[in-house]
Amino acid sequence: MSNFGNQIQYQIYATMQNPNPDRLPVIYEEWEARAREILEDGPFYYIAGGAGGESTMKANLHAFDHWKIVPRMLRDVQDRDLTVDLFGKTAPFPFLLAPIGVQSIIHPDGELASAKASAKLGVPYITSSASSKSMEEIAEVMGDAERWFQLYWSKDTDVTASFIRRAEASGYSAIVVTLDTPMLAWREQDLKNVYLPFLIGEGVGNYFTDPAFRSKLSKAPEENPTAAIMHWAQTFGNPGLTWDDLEFLREHTRLPILLKGILHPDDAKRAANYGVDGVIVSNHGGRQVDGAVSALESLPRISEAIGGQMPIFMDSGIRRGADAVKAIALGAKAVLVGRPPMYGLAVAGEKGVKEVLQNMIADMDITMALAGKKTVTDIDISMLTE
Ligand SMILES: Cc1cc2nc3c(=O)[nH]c(=O)nc-3n(C[C@H](O)[C@H](O)[C@H](O)COP(=O)(O)O)c2cc1C
Numbered sequence: 238m239s240n241f242g243n244q245i246q247y248q249i250y251a252t253m254q255n256p257n258p259d260r261l262p263v264i265y266e267e268w269e270a271r272a273r274e275i276l277e278d279g280p281f282y283y284i285a286g287g288a289g290g291e292s293t294m295k296a297n298l299h300a301f302d303h304w305k306i307v308p309r310m311l312r313d314v315q316d317r318d319l320t321v322d323l324f325g326k327t328a329p330f331p332f333l334l335a336p337i338g339v340q341s342i343i344h345p346d347g348e349l350a351s352a353k354a355s356a357k358l359g360v361p362y363i364t365s366s367a368s369s370k371s372m373e374e375i376a377e378v379m380g381d382a383e384r385w386f387q388l389y390w391s392k393d394t395d396v397t398a399s400f401i402r403r404a405e406a407s408g409y410s411a412i413v414v415t416l417d418t419p420m421l422a423w424r425e426q427d428l429k430n431v432y433l434p435f436l437i438g439e440g441v442g443n444y445f446t447d448p449a450f451r452s453k454l455s456k457a458p459e460e461n462p463t464a465a466i467m468h469w470a471q472t473f474g475n476p477g478l479t480w481d482d483l484e485f486l487r488e489h490t491r492l493p494i495l496l497k498g499i500l501h502p503d504d505a506k507r508a509a510n511y512g513v514d515g516v517i518v519s520n521h522g523g524r525q526v527d528g529a530v531s532a533l534e535s536l537p538r539i540s541e542a543i544g545g546q547m548p549i550f551m552d553s554g555i556r557r558g559a560d561a562v563k564a565i566a567l568g569a570k571a572v573l574v575g576r577p578p579m580y581g582l583a584v585a586g587e588k589g590v591k592e593v594l595q596n597m598i599a600d601m602d603i604t605m606a607l608a609g610k611k612t613v614t615d616i617d618i619s620m621l622t623e
């Protein structure tokens with residue numbers, strides 16, 4: 238049973254007694270503002286920016302205001318349980334760290350810092366294909382902690398198969414296939430700043446260490462990085478994929494396969510029919526299709542279409558505990574957090590990521606309790622009104 242929220246509150250009260258000018262922020266917007274002070278324009282806007290005019294990025298946040306929690310009283314919420322079952326394993330909280338690539342542009346320790354912070358809290362970490370560090374290095378710092386691997390499906394199927402093999406060999410327990418990024422979107426901030434981290438060799442760690450990728454180069458990336466980056470750019474994503482290609486993944490792994498970037502209920506149904514193990518309702522944080530539907534708006538429609546056939550996860554706009562409660566009430570088993578821990582990483586490395594996650598968990602725990610719910614499985618649509 239958890240009283241995570243209360244513990245954090247006591248820590249905060251203790252800090253109030255002994256104010257410390259170096260204290261880390263609490264408020265999401267302050268984390269973002271501190272990150273803005275620390276990072277150059279290029280990296281900051283690569284993280285904070287979205288596709289086109291950023292209407293979807295903004296809509297992701299506004300969608301949460303549409304739903305309101307109706308708290309219930311006198312329900313004995315003294316002992317709470319935040320655990321969730323993730324493919325037969327118990328996770329302590331309904332949060333995962335979203336796959337985020339190129340974290341070396343945020344902090345020199347990059348993914349190693351965020352993976353360690355996640356591991357310390359028991360929050361499953363999703364390693365991006367586009368990580369600055371190799372998936373093996375990330376696995377190593379995590380020990381036995383739960384980790385999933387996010388696959389960018391390369392045009393070169395040898396690389397795709399090799400990534401899956403390496404993920405299995407280094408203890409990843411699920412494969413998240415991101416479908417919404419076969420190519421990079423029109424991102425105005427990055428175009429304005431002439432900033433694409435990959436072209437300066439950031440976020441290619443998994444590729445440059447991959448035997449299949451290396452075997453296609455006439456010179457090793459260490460000898461000719463420019464040629465290796467060019468080869469990466471030509472093979473990164475595969476816009477020619479169709480649903481039938483999912484068979485290739487099933488043939489290459491017995492791990493649970495989740496599809497990330499699902500927004501249409503028919504695609505969710507199709508995913509279920511193709512035997513995948515879960516979907517992640519996401520618009521990539523508004524970074525791909527500007528004008529796309531917000532992820533939260535899609536969630537109840539997808540939940541209805543799936544009717545409990547497989548677990549649904551959600552990201553794009555989770556900033557506070559109440560957001561997680563609403564997403565779970567609308568059908569998500571757990572939520573992925575993206576930008577908030579990245580601002581924590583920019584501000585204070587591993588400590589910052591841990592602080593952001595801890596605060597979000599505490600906020601969620603307290604919100605759930607005050608709304609009259611004791612367990613994550615008790616959270617359902619009956620606690621919301623439009
Ligand atoms: C800087 C940055 C890099 C990202 N890299 C990846 C990635 O490599 N793979 C992926 O599937 N999603 C990636 N995403 C998308 C996140 O996994 C997630 O869908 C998104 O951050 C959710 O939106 P939010 O952070 O606004 O809540 C990235 C997002 C950001 C902000």
Ligand SMILES: CCCCCCC(=O)C(=O)O
Pocket residue numbers: 338367418420421435473521524
């Ligand atoms: C060439 C596209 C690489 C994108 C990898 C990182 C990512 O997903 C993002 O949103 O940025």
